[in-house]
Amino acid sequence: MTDFKVISNVIKMSHLDEHVEHKLWKIIDYLHEDSTLGDIYFMLYKEENKMFQPNYGTEPEFMRECENIADNDGAFLGIVESKKDTFISDFVSDNISNVSLNRFFPKAQNVFALPIFNSDRLFGVILGDSSDDLTELEQQLLSLVSAEITGMITNASEFIELNKHIYELSTLYNITKLFKHKEDISTLCDKIVEHTSTLLYASTVFLEIFSPELEDIANKKCAFNKEKNYDLDSDMIEGIIEDVKRTRGPIIIKNALTDPRCEGFAPDFTTALFAPIVYESSVIGVVGLIDKESNLFISDKSFSEDDLRVLMSLSTQLANIIENAIIVREKERLLTEKETQSWELGILYDVSNAMMKTMKLDNLLHKILTAVTVSSGMGFNRAGLFLVNERMNTLQGMLGIGPDSAEDATRIWHELEKEEKSFNQWLSNDTDKKHDGKSKFGEAIKSIRISLDEEEDTVIKAINNRRPVICSNTSECCENSKYLAKLNSEVYAAIPLLAKDKIIGAIFVDNIITKAPITEESLHFLTLFANQAGLAIENSTLYSNLKKTNTELKEMQGKLLHNEKLAALGEMAADVAHEIRNPLMSIGGFSRRLGKRFEDGTKEKEYTNIITKDVSRLEKILNEILSFSKDERVDNFNMNNINDIVNETLIMFDNEFLANNITVKTALMPDLPHAECDYHQVKQVLVNLVNNSCQAMLNGGTLEINTRKSLLRNEESVVIEVSDTGGGVNNDVIHNIFNPFFTTKDGGTGLGLAITHRLIANHSGSIEVDNNPGIGVTFIINLPINERIHKQPTKYRIGGKI
Amino acid sequence: MSKNILVVDDEENIRLLYKEELTEEGYNVTLAESGFEAIDIVKENNIDLVVLDIKMPKIDGIETLRLLKEERRDLPVILCSAYGEYKQDFCTWASDAYIVKTADLTELKTVIKNITTKQGT
Numbered sequence: 001m002t003d004f005k006v007i008s009n010v011i012k013m014s015h016l017d018e019h020v021e022h023k024l025w026k027i028i029d030y031l032h033e034d035s036t037l038g039d040i041y042f043m044l045y046k047e048e049n050k051m052f053q054p055n056y057g058t059e060p061e062f063m064r065e066c067e068n069i070a071d072n073d074g075a076f077l078g079i080v081e082s083k084k085d086t087f088i089s090d091f092v093s094d095n096i097s098n099v100s101l102n103r104f105f106p107k108a109q110n111v112f113a114l115p116i117f118n119s120d121r122l123f124g125v126i127l128g129d130s131s132d133d134l135t136e137l138e139q140q141l142l143s144l145v146s147a148e149i150t151g152m153i154t155n156a157s158e159f160i161e162l163n164k165h166i167y168e169l170s171t172l173y174n175i176t177k178l179f180k181h182k183e184d185i186s187t188l189c190d191k192i193v194e195h196t197s198t199l200l201y202a203s204t205v206f207l208e209i210f211s212p213e214l215e216d217i218a219n220k221k222c223a224f225n226k227e228k229n230y231d232l233d234s235d236m237i238e239g240i241i242e243d244v245k246r247t248r249g250p251i252i253i254k255n256a257l258t259d260p261r262c263e264g265f266a267p268d269f270t271t272a273l274f275a276p277i278v279y280e281s282s283v284i285g286v287v288g289l290i291d292k293e294s295n296l297f298i299s300d301k302s303f304s305e306d307d308l309r310v311l312m313s314l315s316t317q318l319a320n321i322i323e324n325a326i327i328v329r330e331k332e333r334l335l336t337e338k339e340t341q342s343w344e345l346g347i348l349y350d351v352s353n354a355m356m357k358t359m360k361l362d363n364l365l366h367k368i369l370t371a372v373t374v375s376s377g378m379g380f381n382r383a384g385l386f387l388v389n390e391r392m393n394t395l396q397g398m399l400g401i402g403p404d405s406a407e408d409a410t411r412i413w414h415e416l417e418k419e420e421k422s423f424n425q426w427l428s429n430d431t432d433k434k435h436d437g438k439s440k441f442g443e444a445i446k447s448i449r450i451s452l453d454e455e456e457d458t459v460i461k462a463i464n465n466r467r468p469v470i471c472s473n474t475s476e477c478c479e480n481s482k483y484l485a486k487l488n489s490e491v492y493a494a495i496p497l498l499a500k501d502k503i504i505g506a507i508f509v510d511n512i513i514t515k516a517p518i519t520e521e522s523l524h525f526l527t528l529f530a531n532q533a534g535l536a537i538e539n540s541t542l543y544s545n546l547k548k549t550n551t552e553l554k555e556m557q558g559k560l561l562h563n564e565k566l567a568a569l570g571e572m573a574a575d576v577a578h579e580i581r582n583p584l585m586s587i588g589g590f591s592r593r594l595g596k597r598f599e600d601g602t603k604e605k606e607y608t609n610i611i612t613k614d615v616s617r618l619e620k621i622l623n624e625i626l627s628f629s630k631d632e633r634v635d636n637f638n639m640n641n642i643n644d645i646v647n648e649t650l651i652m653f654d655n656e657f658l659a660n661n662i663t664v665k666t667a668l669m670p671d672l673p674h675a676e677c678d679y680h681q682v683k684q685v686l687v688n689l690v691n692n693s694c695q696a697m698l699n700g701g702t703l704e705i706n707t708r709k710s711l712l713r714n715e716e717s718v719v720i721e722v723s724d725t726g727g728g729v730n731n732d733v734i735h736n737i738f739n740p741f742f743t744t745k746d747g748g749t750g751l752g753l754a755i756t757h758r759l760i761a762n763h764s765g766s767i768e769v770d771n772n773p774g775i776g777v778t779f780i781i782n783l784p785i786n787e788r789i790h791k792q793p794t795k796y797r798i799g800g801k802i
Numbered sequence: 803m804s805k806n807i808l809v810v811d812d813e814e815n816i817r818l819l820y821k822e823e824l825t826e827e828g829y830n831v832t833l834a835e836s837g838f839e840a841i842d843i844v845k846e847n848n849i850d851l852v853v854l855d856i857k858m859p860k861i862d863g864i865e866t867l868r869l870l871k872e873e874r875r876d877l878p879v880i881l882c883s884a885y886g887e888y889k890q891d892f893c894t895w896a897s898d899a900y901i902v903k904t905a906d907l908t909e910l911k912t913v914i915k916n917i918t919t920k921q922g923t
Contacts, residue, residue, distance in 0.1 A: 577884075578857070578884045578885055581884035581903055582813050582815075582816060582884055582903065583815075584905060585816060585819070585884075585903050585904060585905050586813070586815040586816060586819060586905075587905065588904070588905020588906065589816075589819035589823065589905045589907065590815075590819060591905075592905065592906070593819075593822060593823070612905070615905050616904075616905065616906065619904050619905065623886070623902070626886060
């Protein structure tokens with residue numbers, strides 16, 4: 001054994017680019033051949049079970065038979081403890097203490113044991129013998145060789161360890177990369193199982209998920225195995241999984257044959273590792289590894305704590321993936337929900353915007369149904385709107401929009417599509433109503449009247465219960481709505497229209513053409529919409545009432561202003577009248593006197609007569625103006641017999657009746673109750689009326705005056721009717737007859753009936769006109785018997801055939 | 803023997819009209835243009851009836867009426883005014899008649915005739 005040569009060869013061999021084990025074997029073979037040494041063996045040390053395992057020897061046969069040797073066995077104990085190269089000469093004589101070595105070298109005299117170790121670990125021991133005593137130099141040489149081998153193995157094991165870590169890391173990285181893929185979680189599970197198998201040298205990896213949140217992977221089971229199929233559904237595995245679930249911790253089975261969990265079964269594996277997948281403190285799955293694959297450094301097929309650590313981190317990652325998947329799904333669901341909501345809100349906003357801008361009821365109803373029917377809105381095929389008619393106690397069809405037939409629908413929808421209008425454009429359109437109301441469906445809706453008392457009727461039920469109903473003609477409820485039968489609807493919904501808490505109507509929808517089902521969601525949305533629509537309709541109604549009231553107020557204001565003007569005019573007129581009266585009296589008086597001096601038939605006489613007549617007319621106008629403008633505050637109310645006043649008035653006109661050939665008929669109620677009134681004012685009223693009649697009957701006619709008992713505002717009253725046959729008043733002007741200064745007569749002042757009306761008002765009575773153009777006119781005066789309890793303004797009414 | 807009638811009015815034309823018309827009817831007509839003048843005349847003359855205007859300067863017809871009735875309770879006074887509404891004033895109730903002025907004096911003449919006839923001679 002040439003020292004330098006040996007050592008240089010060993011170093012060369014230790015640096016070959018080969019597997020470390022092969023290099024070790026080569027060195028052993030070389031030592032055996034190239035020296036005086038006998039057989040050489042390498043015993044691998046297994047720290048886990050504290051055994052030396054035969055690995056290689058120059059006597060292969062012996063190696064095959066050689067058993068494991070415990071590390072406390074004889075000389076081996078010394079090796080483990082001292083970790084010193086040991087050279088034993090006189091081995092035979094010393095054989096008692098070296099029993100364990102004896103079997104290797106039964107005939108040897110010189111035996112050596114070279115432990116291969118570094119600071120961390122004992123890798124094994126090289127055993128050998130030589131026939132000759134080993135010189136000191138040879139011993140040093142062997143120690144050098146052993147140091148070289150130690151170095152080689154240390155390097156290699158570190159290299160392997162490093163490689164393993166790199167491999168682990170890259171596998172883990174691959175697994176993490178998988179998480180980022182937007183793959184479906186089920187495929188992802190399959191891939192993870194496969195990668196885990198390579199990562200942890202497991203012959204079988206399986207994954208079971210029982211998360212109820214994820215329907216598609218709930219109860220997902222996947223497995224990957226390289227060699228054989230284990231029965232993953234076996235009671236034993238299930239039992240273990242149950243244990244994992246219960247303890248929420250990992251389970252390591254080092255040896256299935258001895259493990260109590262496997263008792264009673266015939267496990268077809270040796271070792272196994274199970275870890276729970278925990279999400280929100282509940283176990284949503286289990287990942288399991290079965291049978292570790294052996295390799296040169298890991299040969300005992302059992303999983304280490306490191307494997308468990310990796311598996312646990314894997315299971316945490318899995319939990320994260322599943323959690324992510326759940327979150328993504330939830331996010332998607334929320335997003336869809338949000339989208340729906342924002343669509344609904346958008347529609348509602350547009351609709352309520354449009355509705356708020358629409359105050360005319362028919363436009364509003366049209367907009368409501370447009371929103372319900374256009375495809376960019378709710379897209380129902382047909383929609384009808386009913387409103388409650390409180391006066392008639394019915395639900396009344398107002399408007400219906402929808403095609404009559406499939407062809408009709410295709411045509412209309414095609415047309416509408418061409419127009420390409422947005423939802424807003426649909427709503428902002430006030431004029432285009434070409435597709436509605438005129439259809440047979442629209443006509444049918446308009447012809448529907450449902451009594452609100454028909455509580456069994458579907459629509460009435462819907463509005464009474466204040467919730468929508470869906471009906472199909474096959475279901476029982478529809479038998480009750482005979483009203484809707486004419487709409488030929490197979491499936492329809494009725495939605496109540498509410499304004500605050502008041503029921504104001506209902507909306508009818510169906511999909512008669514497309515037969516699309518009416519979903520709960522669409523119904524829910526329609527209800528929301530109906531509330532908006534109800535409010536808008538209510539607003540519109542309120543608005544129109546407001547408008548009406550406003551107009552009335554304006555009229556009233558106008559009248560008041562007019563009255564004020566009149567009062568001012570009256571005051572002025574009174575002043576003027578008084579100033580005029582004296583000169584008039586003077587002119588009239590002297591013209592009369594002058595007239596007396598002329599013979600009849602002379603021009604002078606004619607002229608003075610004209611002056612006299614016109615002065616009287618002026619005086620008459622003055623009287624009437626004064627009696628109209630004068631504030632008649634000083635009334636003289638007494639209990640008077642109206643019949644007497646009538647008779648006295650008639651006497652005043654005796655001459656005129658005679659002159660104009662007027663027949664007078666009276667029907668005065670004999671026991672007419674006395675009425676509390678101002679004698680002169682009532683007389684003035686009658687004088688005015690009779691005078692008017694006489695003026696109307698200059699060519700003769702009949703004047704009829706009746707009196708009778710009656711009621712006014714539920715109180716006893718007296719009625720005086722004055723009729724003539726003077727041809728009545730033209731209907732165009734009948735409304736004006738009570739207005740001051742309105743007259744149909746030549747030379748009339750237009751104050752007679754205005755004064756009459758004022759006097760009747762002063763009595764809290766009423767005056768009506770029954771005008772029959774071409775025949776005559778009847779004035780009906782109603783005076784309360786006890787005036788003092790009726791201090792309210794009088795309204796006159798014009799009736800008859802106007 | 804014809805009756806003596808006093809006409810009181812602040813307007814000359816009206817006084818003239820009354821005088822001519824009533825003289826024609828056979829009355830002796832005296833004229834006064836104010837209430838005070840009228841009272842003086844009544845005190846000094848045998849007046850049978852007074853036709854009295856209401857709206858006059860200085861002293862109006864209603865005050866004149868009061869003074870006249872104080873002087874002679876039985877003296878008939880006919881108020882004759884352009885204003886109809888004074889009829890409502892209770893102060894005018896003391897008069898024997900109230901006539902709204904008009905060019906046609908028929909009513910006035912009738913009332914005078916009625917009153918003077920009742921008086922006898």
